[in-house]
Amino acid sequence: MLWFSLSRQSTKTLVQQIEEELRQKIFSGNLIEHQKLPSSRELASSLGVSRNTVNEAYEQLLLEGYIYQVPRSGTYVSQGLAFRKGLGSVPKLQEYKEELQQCQNVIDFKASHPSTEHFPRHTWGNLFKQVCMESEDRLFGYQSAKGAFALRKEIATYLERMRGVRADPRQIVITTGATQALSLLTRLLNKKGDLVCVEDPVTDEMRQIFSYADASIYPVQADQHGMRPELLPQTEKPRFVFTIPSHQFPLGVIMPVKRRIQLVEYARTNGTYIVEDDYDSEFIYEGTPVQSMQALDPDRVIYVGTFSKILVPSIRIGYMVLPFHLVEASENVKWFTDRHSSTLEQLTLAKFIEKGLFEKHIRRMKKVYAKRRKVLVAAIEEAFGEDRIIGQAAGMHLVVRFHERIDKDKLKENGVKAAFVEDFAIEKGLHQNELVLGYGGLDEDEIIEGVARLKRASEERS
Amino acid sequence: MLWFSLSRQSTKTLVQQIEEELRQKIFSGNLIEHQKLPSSRELASSLGVSRNTVNEAYEQLLLEGYIYQVPRSGTYVSQGLAFRKGLGSVPKLQEYKEELQQCQNVIDFKASHPSTEHFPRHTWGNLFKQVCMESEDRLFGYQSAKGAFALRKEIATYLERMRGVRADPRQIVITTGATQALSLLTRLLNKKGDLVCVEDPVTDEMRQIFSYADASIYPVQADQHGMRPELLPQTEKPRFVFTIPSHQFPLGVIMPVKRRIQLVEYARTNGTYIVEDDYDSEFIYEGTPVQSMQALDPDRVIYVGTFSKILVPSIRIGYMVLPFHLVEASENVKWFTDRHSSTLEQLTLAKFIEKGLFEKHIRRMKKVYAKRRKVLVAAIEEAFGEDRIIGQAAGMHLVVRFHERIDKDKLKENGVKAAFVEDFAIEKGLHQNELVLGYGGLDEDEIIEGVARLKRASEERS
Numbered sequence: 001m002l003w004f005s006l007s008r009q010s011t012k013t014l015v016q017q018i019e020e021e022l023r024q025k026i027f028s029g030n031l032i033e034h035q036k037l038p039s040s041r042e043l044a045s046s047l048g049v050s051r052n053t054v055n056e057a058y059e060q061l062l063l064e065g066y067i068y069q070v071p072r073s074g075t076y077v078s079q080g081l082a083f084r085k086g087l088g089s090v091p092k093l094q095e096y097k098e099e100l101q102q103c104q105n106v107i108d109f110k111a112s113h114p115s116t117e118h119f120p121r122h123t124w125g126n127l128f129k130q131v132c133m134e135s136e137d138r139l140f141g142y143q144s145a146k147g148a149f150a151l152r153k154e155i156a157t158y159l160e161r162m163r164g165v166r167a168d169p170r171q172i173v174i175t176t177g178a179t180q181a182l183s184l185l186t187r188l189l190n191k192k193g194d195l196v197c198v199e200d201p202v203t204d205e206m207r208q209i210f211s212y213a214d215a216s217i218y219p220v221q222a223d224q225h226g227m228r229p230e231l232l233p234q235t236e237k238p239r240f241v242f243t244i245p246s247h248q249f250p251l252g253v254i255m256p257v258k259r260r261i262q263l264v265e266y267a268r269t270n271g272t273y274i275v276e277d278d279y280d281s282e283f284i285y286e287g288t289p290v291q292s293m294q295a296l297d298p299d300r301v302i303y304v305g306t307f308s309k310i311l312v313p314s315i316r317i318g319y320m321v322l323p324f325h326l327v328e329a330s331e332n333v334k335w336f337t338d339r340h341s342s343t344l345e346q347l348t349l350a351k352f353i354e355k356g357l358f359e360k361h362i363r364r365m366k367k368v369y370a371k372r373r374k375v376l377v378a379a380i381e382e383a384f385g386e387d388r389i390i391g392q393a394a395g396m397h398l399v400v401r402f403h404e405r406i407d408k409d410k411l412k413e414n415g416v417k418a419a420f421v422e423d424f425a426i427e428k429g430l431h432q433n434e435l436v437l438g439y440g441g442l443d444e445d446e447i448i449e450g451v452a453r454l455k456r457a458s459e460e461r462s
Numbered sequence: 463m464l465w466f467s468l469s470r471q472s473t474k475t476l477v478q479q480i481e482e483e484l485r486q487k488i489f490s491g492n493l494i495e496h497q498k499l500p501s502s503r504e505l506a507s508s509l510g511v512s513r514n515t516v517n518e519a520y521e522q523l524l525l526e527g528y529i530y531q532v533p534r535s536g537t538y539v540s541q542g543l544a545f546r547k548g549l550g551s552v553p554k555l556q557e558y559k560e561e562l563q564q565c566q567n568v569i570d571f572k573a574s575h576p577s578t579e580h581f582p583r584h585t586w587g588n589l590f591k592q593v594c595m596e597s598e599d600r601l602f603g604y605q606s607a608k609g610a611f612a613l614r615k616e617i618a619t620y621l622e623r624m625r626g627v628r629a630d631p632r633q634i635v636i637t638t639g640a641t642q643a644l645s646l647l648t649r650l651l652n653k654k655g656d657l658v659c660v661e662d663p664v665t666d667e668m669r670q671i672f673s674y675a676d677a678s679i680y681p682v683q684a685d686q687h688g689m690r691p692e693l694l695p696q697t698e699k700p701r702f703v704f705t706i707p708s709h710q711f712p713l714g715v716i717m718p719v720k721r722r723i724q725l726v727e728y729a730r731t732n733g734t735y736i737v738e739d740d741y742d743s744e745f746i747y748e749g750t751p752v753q754s755m756q757a758l759d760p761d762r763v764i765y766v767g768t769f770s771k772i773l774v775p776s777i778r779i780g781y782m783v784l785p786f787h788l789v790e791a792s793e794n795v796k797w798f799t800d801r802h803s804s805t806l807e808q809l810t811l812a813k814f815i816e817k818g819l820f821e822k823h824i825r826r827m828k829k830v831y832a833k834r835r836k837v838l839v840a841a842i843e844e845a846f847g848e849d850r851i852i853g854q855a856a857g858m859h860l861v862v863r864f865h866e867r868i869d870k871d872k873l874k875e876n877g878v879k880a881a882f883v884e885d886f887a888i889e890k891g892l893h894q895n896e897l898v899l900g901y902g903g904l905d906e907d908e909i910i911e912g913v914a915r916l917k918r919a920s921e922e923r924s
Contacts, residue, residue, distance in 0.1 A: 011623055012623065019753075020626070023753070027758075060752075063716065063748075063752065063854075064716070064718065064719050064752050064753065065687075065718025065719040065720055065721075066719050078718075078719070078720060079720070080720050080723065080724075081719060081720060081723055113603060113604070116599045116600065116602040116603050117599050119602050121594045121595055122594075122595065124594055125590060125591035125592075125593075125594030125595055126591065128587060128590050128591065128594070128806075129587035129588065129590065129591045130587075131587075132583045132584075132586055132587030132590070133583055133584065133587055137578045137579050138578065139776060140578035140581050140774040140775070140776045141575060141578050141774065141775050141776065141903070142575070142775045142776075143776065161473060161474065164482070175800070176638060176800035176801075176803065176804075177800055177801055179798070179799070179800050179801050180799060180800035183798065183799050183800065187674075192654055192676075205798075208798045209798050209799075211798075212649075212794075212795065212798035212799065213798075214654075225527075254525065254526070256526060256527025256540075257526050257527040257528050257540070257543060258527055258540055258541070258542045258543060259527075261542065261543055262542070286525075290522075290525065290526050291481075291485070291526065296489075312602040312603065313602070313603050313604045313801075314601060314602045314603065314604075314605065314804065314805035314806060315804060315805075315806070316800070316801070316802070316803060316804040316805075317804075332674075333674065336641070336645065336667075336670045336671050336673075336674035336675075337641070337642060337645050337671075337674065337799075338637070338638035338639055338641050338642035338645065338778070338800075339638075339639055339641050339775075339778070340778070341638065341778060341804075342638075342776065342777060342778040342779075342803075342804050342807055343776035343777075343778075344590075344776060344777070344807070345804055345806070345807065392525075441603075
């Protein structure tokens with residue numbers, strides 16, 4: 001007679017427990033093919049459960065093909081169910097602890113991380129709820145790959161007014177952050193191994209996005225005016241040139257309009273595209289934001305934006321503004337990649353912009369970041385002297401060129417973290433002792449303490 | 463003297479208007495390189511604005527590189543700014559109308575579209591708001607590519623209990639719907655042109671997901687027990703075999719355990735993977751859900767699930783359960799594709815599952831769909847006779863094999879829409895006059911009326 005233990009304390013029903021035991025015995029060869037199983041009455045009585053319980057388990061195993069029944073004879077184990085080898089190995093893991101949190105004691109000048117504590121949670125939560133309650137049923141189903149029309153409309157209006165982008169809502173595709181826009185564009189425009197030009201220096205992350213989408217990277221050196229157009233390849237033609245003209249990352253410089261025109265001329269001559277990443281140009285602390293490059297030639301320049309920096313990264317909403325002739329192909333790539341991005345948050349964002357809350361938030365954050373930047377600049381000048389800061393007064397990071405030699409280990413020992421521009425450079429040797437200091441995610445006390453640690457790290461070395 | 467009109471009614475500031483006019487005149491060649499601009503005093507007086515306004519515009523254009531200043535001389539237009547050709551063409555689009563809504567009069571038996579009107583909007587909105595208010599600041603920043611741990615933990619527990627999936631939260635990667643899981647897996651496992659085996663029939667959509675991720679499709683015929691393992695390729699090795707063993711789409715059949723074992727044996731012998739799509743197996747109306755195939759060999763079977771069918775598609779949350787040796791590579795593909803999916807909705811879903819609301823919703827929807835199915839089956843039997851329905855009583859669709867010849871144009875004329883299995887078949891001729899009828903998104907009256915229209919369409923033909 002079959003024997004196994006059932007538990008009434010288990011989260012599983014008795015039926016499920018019986019099924020599992022029988023499956024296990026069949027796989028392991030304890031029950032062999034064509035072996036007759038006990039009748040439901042017998043098994044029920046031996047397990048101390050009702051006959052219905054056993055019948056239910058048998059029915060399920062029948063449906064799944066583990067057993068077969070012969071009328072007026074009984075229930076049998078099906079053929080061919082024991083694995084030749086054992087079951088695959090499954091590591092048994094008891095602890096469900098997540099990856100370690102970053103050490104709280106380190107001051108991390110990480111770039112492109114906005115301040116999360118100023119995010120208007122209350123408003124956002126309320127708007128989301130409102131969207132959830134008020135939206136038509138159909139908005140809960142599948143949507144256009146391009147994303148919610150309401151949001152595309154708000155973005156078009158905003159971009160036209162604030163960034164000089166020439167955009168019609170139908171040219172906009174909503175993406176999961178700017179990262180997805182860049183990944184989709186690479187897959188759309190490139191065949192495997194085709195060239196993509198990137199500014200040098202550029203983050204490793206950015207290069208990886210293009211590499212993962214099968215592009216080959218062609219670095220083009222950037223100086224104090226951004227990418228140098230005369231260094232663009234003349235024989236091999238890139239499928240697109242990636243640039244951050246409003247606030248190069250990491251250098252923080254603005255590309256002057258002359259170079260922009262040279263880039264556009266290059267794209268026209270070579271039948272290629274410019275991909276303009278405009279990730280934090282709203283935050284400019286001297287003058288007003290530089291106009292987008294897309295306005296120079298909306299047929300050649302693809303504009304990519306994101307809400308990760310202005311709002312918070314967790315929202316994961318970005319977008320691209322495409323020439324009309326690329327819209328349909330982009331929709332297809334998006335659809336067969338993940339159909340579309342989450343609708344309710346898109347509608348929440350649309351409402352947020354429509355009500356003027358978005359621009360209000362920008363104004364507020366601009367003040368916060370301007371203050372942080374001011375504190376950082378003052379602390380650096382006091383500690384290291386003047387004229388060390390490269391790039392425009394914009395965004396959430398700056399670059400400091402030290403006269404002192406800065407040593408990675410010393411930074412670590414002093415509890416401060418910052419990226420070296422040299423590490424972002426493909427062509428080495430041009431950015432020695434330049435550090436990228438992000439101040440978006442640090443408050444004023446942390447900034448002052450962070451610079452003090454930088455100072456100590458630099459002195460220990462010298 | 464320069465002349466242009468400014469409007470105090472514009473949404474743009476006077477400074478912005480001056481900047482734009484000057485930019486335009488420079489691009490168009492109205493102002494040529496090295497031409498001297500009027501002094502700020504002159505321009506201000508001719509435009510009737512304050513001198514500060516003009517100065518601000520000049521400063522911005524200086525920053526952007528449109529103009530340059532010579533001390534004690536004046537302001538000049540920079541060199542090299544006029545395009546050789548004209549500006550790119552921009553279609554001027556006045557109407558912002560979205561793509562046409564589907565005609566309201568057509569009854570569309572579309573499959574895999576759940577009922578959106580039963581989605582618990584109120585609860586969802588409230589939970590989201592709660593998450594928004596209660597979450598730590600850091601959860602608004604960038605997260606692990608795998609997704610929110612809280613959600614992965616809930617999914618692991620749920621899958622283990624309900625689907626027999628052997629899952630540890632660390633093996634789970636949250637994706638933007640099952641579509642993204644399949645797209646990422648293809649890109650992870652395949653090199654360009656590598657084979658992916660799919661069940662035939664299969665939707666064109668599914669094939670496109672693999673094709674867009676650069677795979678070549680190898681169809682394997684499915685019969686009333688699902689994919690036929692003996693037809694799997696023996697010389698060329700696929701990188702993975704895609705199957706929906708719990709409820710094949712479109713046929714709706716369950717793969718018996720014997721075939722499942724054959725598939726796993728094939729994967730083991732050939733060093734390939736099985737990708738198990740389990741998109742609607744929660745809704746089974748006879749017996750309890752069939753156990754997942756992943757449990758047979760968690761090292762060879764990758765389990766893909768989604769919340770689009772159980773909840774609603776607009777939420778865009780899916781996941782994959784990976785063998786441990788594929789987790790890190792999957793994280794990387796996800797990170798460089800779109801970093802991670804939106805956090806707040808993930809946390810909302812985690813709470814929804816944790817509170818037992820998810821299983822409650824499944825129970826509720828199971829009743830709704832069972833009723834709809836019953837109405838549909840009865841209507842079909844009454845109109846067309848018995849034994850026309852193929853596949854298990856599960857999910858949100860069924861397949862009807864008509865004796866009558868069904869004509870596409872007649873369906874259209876009669877205001878009813880349904881997919882032909884034959885259209886999903888790669889090998890043609892095996893599924894004549896079989897229609898896929900989705901009932902998830904139709905209420906009972908619509909179902910009855912829809913079948914009446916099918917009946918009329920079939921009679922008009924004969």
